[in-house]
Amino acid sequence: xxxxxxxxxxxxxxxxxxxxxxxxxxxxxxxxxxxxxxxxxxxxxxxxxxxxxxxxxxxxxxxxxxxxxxxxxxxxxxxxxxxxxxxxxxxxxxxxxxxxxxxxxxxxxxxxxxxxxxxxxxxxxxxxxxxxxxxxxxxxxxxxxxxxxxxxxxxxxxxxxxxxxxxxxxxxxxxxxxxxxxxxxxxxxxxxxxxxxxxxxxxxxxxxxxxxxxxxxxxxxxxxxxxxxxxxxxxxxxxxxxxxxxxxxxxxxxxxxxxxxxxxxxxxxxxxxxxxxxxxxxxxxxxxxxxxx
Numbered sequence: 235x236x237x238x239x240x241x242x243x244x245x246x247x248x249x250x251x252x253x254x255x256x257x258x259x260x261x262x263x264x265x266x267x268x269x270x271x272x273x274x275x276x277x278x279x280x281x282x283x284x285x286x287x288x289x290x291x292x293x294x295x296x297x298x299x300x301x302x303x304x305x306x307x308x309x310x311x312x313x314x315x316x317x318x319x320x321x322x323x324x325x326x327x328x329x330x331x332x333x334x335x336x337x338x339x340x341x342x343x344x345x346x347x348x349x350x351x352x353x354x355x356x357x358x359x360x361x362x363x364x365x366x367x368x369x370x371x372x373x374x375x376x377x378x379x380x381x382x383x384x385x386x387x388x389x390x391x392x393x394x395x396x397x398x399x400x401x402x403x404x405x406x407x408x409x410x411x412x413x414x415x416x417x418x419x420x421x422x423x424x425x426x427x428x429x430x431x432x433x434x435x436x437x438x439x440x441x442x443x444x445x446x447x448x449x450x451x452x453x454x455x456x457x458x459x460x461x462x463x464x465x466x467x468x469x470x471x472x473x474x475x476x477x478x479x480x481x482x483x484x485x486x487x488x489x490x491x492x493x494x495x496x497x498x499x500x501x502x503x504x505x506x507x508x509x510x511x512x513x514x515x516x517x518x519x520x521x522x523x524x525x526x527x
Contacts, residue, residue, distance in 0.1 A: 238260065239263075239285070240263045240296050241299070242308065243274070243298075246298055248273075256388075259385070262280045263282065264288040264308070268281065284313035284314075285309070290319050290320075295315045295318075296327045302333050302336040305330055309326075316343060320347060323349070325352060329356050330355065334400055359468055366389050366390065406477075407484055411477070414502065415495065417498075469515050470511060475511075
């Protein structure tokens with residue numbers, strides 16, 4: 235049993251933390267909205283008032299937050315995890331989807347504390363997190379990953395090791411930008427089919443059995459057919475836009491063209507500007523149906 239600090243209890247973080255508790259680890263949790271921790275406290279976790287308090291003397295700190303700003307807040311500053319009494323060789327495991335530049339900066343800061351940094355963004359929905367069935371996209375040394383695997387196995391069923399720190403984040407940003415392009419393109423296709431008078435439920439079923447099918451395309455075209463964008467939200471336009479923007483920053487740094495990513499970002503941005511940033515990302519079809527502001 236290891237002593238673990240878990241920072242960030244959104245839908246994904248909450249489910250992941252519950253798996254770490256179920257695996258028998260001694261878990262202290264922190265979340266900016268403290269009430270989110272109550273069900274985990276009933277499962278045996280302790281609640282801390284700050285990331286620093288949660289992280290004192292632990293074997294590993296795991297973070298699952300929304301973006302660079304939130305990640306910086308839980309790691310840095312007088313109340314951040316890196317201000318805690320952390321022994322050398324403690325794991326700093328960042329599972330959030332963050333910018334590549336920030337991941338490298340955070341990893342450097344962790345190494346100055348002699349911590350072992352694991353770049354481990356996740357892929358999978360909250361239901362997969364609750365089932366311990368996430369896939370981890372890892373950038374780390376082979377030795378550090380081998381040592382961390384017993385802990386990572388608590389909330390994942392597959393680990394893909396892409397190389398050194400930062401490489402897991404590179405893949406996550408790439409694949410999330412591809413997803414944004416797929417969903418935007420699917421929205422255009424569904425709007426075209428709708429305008430031509432086709433039955434959208436039948437179209438969604440056909441897509442699910444055809445060459446354009448991917449899990450997220452199928453999931454989103456079904457919601458487009460049902461016009462179901464505001465209930466049981468899985469992934470928001472605001473989060474998808476954040477991920478695409480980070481991917482575009484990386485593409486610019488590498489000198490790689492990203493015209494499709496730019497277009498998908500512009501549609502997501504317009505959707506957010508219309509006040510739909512917290513809906514399901516399938517609502518992007520509304521921008522295609524009504525392109526005018």
